[in-house]
Amino acid sequence: MAESADKLISVFVDGIEVKVSPGTNMIEAAHKAGVEVPHYCYHSHLSVAGNCRMCLVEMGTPGVDRNTRQPILGPDGKQVIQWMPKPTIACATNATPGLHIRTTSKIVKDCREGIMEFLLVNHPLDCPICDQAGECHLQEYATDYGRGYSRYVEDKNVKPKRTMIGPRVILDNERCILCGRCVRFCKEIAKDEVLGFTERGSHSTIACFPGKTLDNNYSLNVVDLCPVGALTSTDFRFKMRVWFLKETPSICTESSTGVNTTVWSREGVIYRITPRRNDAVNDTWMSDSGRVLYKQVAAENRSTAYAIEGRPVQAAEAVAALADTLSKAKGVAFLASGKSSVEEMYLLKKLVAAVPAGTKAVHLVPHVDKGDDFLISADRNPNTRGALLTGLVKGLESAKCESLLPMVQEGSIDTLVSLNECAGVCGLGREELKKLQYVYLGTHYCETSQYANIEVPLLTVFEKDGSFVNQQFRLQKFSQAVPGPEGVMSDRAFIFATLAKLGGKGPRNASAEAVWESMAADIPQFAGISFASIPAEGRPIDGSAFASQPFAEGKNLHFSA
Amino acid sequence: MAIKVLHRKPLTLAERTYILPILSGLRITLRNMIKAPVTLEYPEEKPAIPKGYRGVPTLVKDPNGREKCVSCQLCEFVCPPKAIRITPGEIVDPANAHVEKAPKDFELNMLRCIYCGLCEEVCPEQAIVLQDIYSMNSETREEIVLHKDKLYELGGTLPDAHFKWDKKKKAADEAAHGGHH
Numbered sequence: 001m002a003e004s005a006d007k008l009i010s011v012f013v014d015g016i017e018v019k020v021s022p023g024t025n026m027i028e029a030a031h032k033a034g035v036e037v038p039h040y041c042y043h044s045h046l047s048v049a050g051n052c053r054m055c056l057v058e059m060g061t062p063g064v065d066r067n068t069r070q071p072i073l074g075p076d077g078k079q080v081i082q083w084m085p086k087p088t089i090a091c092a093t094n095a096t097p098g099l100h101i102r103t104t105s106k107i108v109k110d111c112r113e114g115i116m117e118f119l120l121v122n123h124p125l126d127c128p129i130c131d132q133a134g135e136c137h138l139q140e141y142a143t144d145y146g147r148g149y150s151r152y153v154e155d156k157n158v159k160p161k162r163t164m165i166g167p168r169v170i171l172d173n174e175r176c177i178l179c180g181r182c183v184r185f186c187k188e189i190a191k192d193e194v195l196g197f198t199e200r201g202s203h204s205t206i207a208c209f210p211g212k213t214l215d216n217n218y219s220l221n222v223v224d225l226c227p228v229g230a231l232t233s234t235d236f237r238f239k240m241r242v243w244f245l246k247e248t249p250s251i252c253t254e255s256s257t258g259v260n261t262t263v264w265s266r267e268g269v270i271y272r273i274t275p276r277r278n279d280a281v282n283d284t285w286m287s288d289s290g291r292v293l294y295k296q297v298a299a300e301n302r303s304t305a306y307a308i309e310g311r312p313v314q315a316a317e318a319v320a321a322l323a324d325t326l327s328k329a330k331g332v333a334f335l336a337s338g339k340s341s342v343e344e345m346y347l348l349k350k351l352v353a354a355v356p357a358g359t360k361a362v363h364l365v366p367h368v369d370k371g372d373d374f375l376i377s378a379d380r381n382p383n384t385r386g387a388l389l390t391g392l393v394k395g396l397e398s399a400k401c402e403s404l405l406p407m408v409q410e411g412s413i414d415t416l417v418s419l420n421e422c423a424g425v426c427g428l429g430r431e432e433l434k435k436l437q438y439v440y441l442g443t444h445y446c447e448t449s450q451y452a453n454i455e456v457p458l459l460t461v462f463e464k465d466g467s468f469v470n471q472q473f474r475l476q477k478f479s480q481a482v483p484g485p486e487g488v489m490s491d492r493a494f495i496f497a498t499l500a501k502l503g504g505k506g507p508r509n510a511s512a513e514a515v516w517e518s519m520a521a522d523i524p525q526f527a528g529i530s531f532a533s534i535p536a537e538g539r540p541i542d543g544s545a546f547a548s549q550p551f552a553e554g555k556n557l558h559f560s561a
Numbered sequence: 562m563a564i565k566v567l568h569r570k571p572l573t574l575a576e577r578t579y580i581l582p583i584l585s586g587l588r589i590t591l592r593n594m595i596k597a598p599v600t601l602e603y604p605e606e607k608p609a610i611p612k613g614y615r616g617v618p619t620l621v622k623d624p625n626g627r628e629k630c631v632s633c634q635l636c637e638f639v640c641p642p643k644a645i646r647i648t649p650g651e652i653v654d655p656a657n658a659h660v661e662k663a664p665k666d667f668e669l670n671m672l673r674c675i676y677c678g679l680c681e682e683v684c685p686e687q688a689i690v691l692q693d694i695y696s697m698n699s700e701t702r703e704e705i706v707l708h709k710d711k712l713y714e715l716g717g718t719l720p721d722a723h724f725k726w727d728k729k730k731k732a733a734d735e736a737a738h739g740g741h742h
Contacts, residue, residue: 127685128686
């Protein structure tokens with residue numbers, strides 16, 4: 001949202017002046033001033049409910065004489081601040097010019113203590129067995145704003161525990177503080193009304209509507225939204241305490257939306273993926289199907305060893321064999337992948353240029369499926385636009401691989417290098433591949449990889465760093481979360497080593513920094529960008545040169561074709 | 562450095578008789594011969610272990626035989642030498658399903674353990690207790706990395722002051738049968 005400076009208004013949070021746009025609520029205004037206003041039900045991307053009462057603050061406005069409409073001035077000549085006699089909820093009160101907020105006064109402190117006491121009255125305090133422990137707002141606020149001891153001696157309410165409300169979500173009603181974030185998410189974001197409140201008073205609970213379950217592809221967002229441990233994920237259930245997990249910023253490879261994610265790992269094992277807030281791409285949401293993509297790292301068909309004619313070899317031998325094959329080839333076809341990073345595509349383009357063969361073809365296999373109009377776009381390649389920007393392919397239509405089979409049959413192609421793409425998708429089977437020198441580079445084995453003369457394992461997005469260009473031509477980078485399989489070179493290093501073996505021109509080394517130096521000099525749209533300078537929330541790239549390309553995406557969140 | 566020369570004192574007449582100093586030495590020897598011994602015939606005899614002794618950390622069960630550890634992994638977190646490694650798991654046994662969580666494996670590396678007792682102090686379930694075992698040895702490294710079964714065998718059963726999970730189950734049962742909740 002563009003905030004024009006002249007429209008900003010001044011708000012004073014505990015005496016700190018901040019400029020905010022009109023309509024900003026007091027929680028966001030305080031956040032801007034670096035002051036935390038604790039809250040449970042308020043969420044930046046959901047409607048305001050105002051039912052948890054945790055964000056109560058004192059509010060004051062500059063005094064104006066009712067009769068004369070003149071400012072009331074104090075003895076010091078400044079306008080008097082008229083404080084409201086009662087506290088007000090910060091989430092549902094918007095900033096007005098000259099608004100004063102007190103978050104540290106006695107009345108605010110008492111309010112918070114009181115709210116915490118009420119919330120904890122029926123809370124089971126089963127933190128030792130609760131997956132939310134460590135990232136629980138109830139724990140955090142009890143420590144920061146609670147009274148520190150309990151006065152409650154009566155029996156606690158008993159409510160249903162361990163209720164499966166969907167295939168991926170478990171509900172523990174005793175832990176629920178009835179903030180209603182999940183209810184609002186289902187209604188407003190997922191557009192699938194499943195959850196609601198039932199019963200009265202302290203017996204109030206969250207429940208599914210009769211005959212419905214929370215089974216949409218965005219159901220796990222309610223687990224992230226839940227400020228306590230009431231809604232937990234079945235996949236992550238009792239896997240690991242969150243305080244052991246390392247957070248790595250990453251990008252979801254499910255589609256060209258490029259959902260920003262955080263990968264949570266410990267000692268080289270990934271335990272879960274959660275969305276990372278980016279208001280220009282995915283807000284704070286992500287699909288359930290994208291969250292399980294980490295399972296590809298340890299999948300059964302994972303390729304982890306180099307092989308020549310089925311014989312296991314070291315990485316250096318595979319590099320030499322590939323360079324040798326490419327230098328002897330008469331006609332080479334490359335099956336490039338829209339799942340490769342921008343850096344790998346650029347190096348691959350350099351490799352193609354260095355191949356001495358007479359006939360050279362580069363295909364980009366499209367993976368198009370139905371989009372869900374929200375966060376899964378129709379183009380399931382996360383980096384289609386990267387292939388265009390790096391010049392790996394000239395156009396999407398001409399890069400399709402329908403022409404590959406005839407070229408193989410007539411014999412103009414004698415070598416095929418496929419990178420994370422199965423030759424089968426281009427109609428090539430055992431018969432054709434046996435005739436070719438077939439080099440398969442891939443993270444996983446596929447049905448045709450067994451016919452490969454040279455097999456090269458590649459790394460998944462979690463095991464390397466790099467960048468993608470999403471549907472909005474937004475350049476976004478991802479970091480390495482876990483190490484790759486033992487002895488496997490990074491994709492970039494492997495292509496770079498082959499390029500060096502062929503004597504081709506390229507960047508000074510295989511690091512992302514070096515590749516970006518080279519790309520910034522080569523590619524006008526990337527001019528002035530270095531790998532380190534790509535911000536966490538990504539950076540828009542000028543994609544006007546490709547406006548005529550037949551992109552597959554339709555309208556979805558923050559994108560219209 | 563300055564050197565100070567000391568001269569041995571000349572012996573007195575009594576000392577020069579030789580027999581008197583020998584007798585005074587023999588008196589000490591005789592006194593110790595008839596006194597009760599101050600050492601123990603270890604390993605046949607074992608010392609009495611004082612209360613609050615910090616021996617090998619063990620896992621304990623409550624008097625009903627329920628394993629107390631719920632694998633919250635706080636001991637793993639607090640352990641200074643990183644001797645503890647827990648693989649959490651879910652309880653499938655319907656009798657204890659209300660406790661939900663228990664360790665699939667509990668690994669305690671006694672080559673690393675420094676007997677500090679922080680695991681016992683941090684445990685919210687009073688499930689890990691440093692008891693009176695002071696001798697822990699083995700012929701291989703693998704053997705001295707204690708696993709869940711061995712830790713429960715060493716720990717045994719300790720009295721419980723709360724039975725909090727039993728109370729929880731009772732409340733839930735009462736609620737299911739139309740109790741006041």
